[in-house]
Amino acid sequence: MLSRSNRLVQALLVAIALFGMAAGAVRAQEISPEQLELAQQYLDITQRNDAYKVALLQVGRQTMRTIVEQNPDVAEKIAAVIEKTLLEYDENSKDLLLQFARVVAQRFTADELREIVAFYKTDTGKKLSDNNFAITRDLAAVLQIYQTNLQ
DSSP: OOOHHHHHHHHHHHHHHHHHHHHHHHHHSOOOHHHHHHHHHHHHHHTGGGHHHHHHHHHHHHHHHHHHHHOGGGHHHHHHHHHHHHHHHHHTOHHHHHHHHHHHHTTSOHHHHHHHHHHHTSHHHHHHHHHHHHHHHHHHHHHHHHHHHHO
């Protein structure tokens, strides 16, 4: 049975892969520069762009663990290589983040995005954004219990 963190990593990687696959379809639709900018603001305000960083860190840790278990003598070298690789991915994240913004922009008009951004700039919007991860985590836990009880 997969650990909870492994399931999270897999879910995030699947999400990232789906974003990548959707990129071609997203490009086919006309998205105004304003929509794209507003979508980027939404992603920045809600910290949704950080999902890929979590996935990268978890994959890096898991890779390190796997390699070091097999050959403990290379721990320092592997840590340096993984750190360098993660930094390179982070530096080259602009295309991925642009695709994230395109995914959002294709679903909302510029007016709707302005309203969304305005909401997330309010105290209530900030509170929702700050609590989204915890809410999602707690909902996943409740769903897991529900699924277990169904079996």
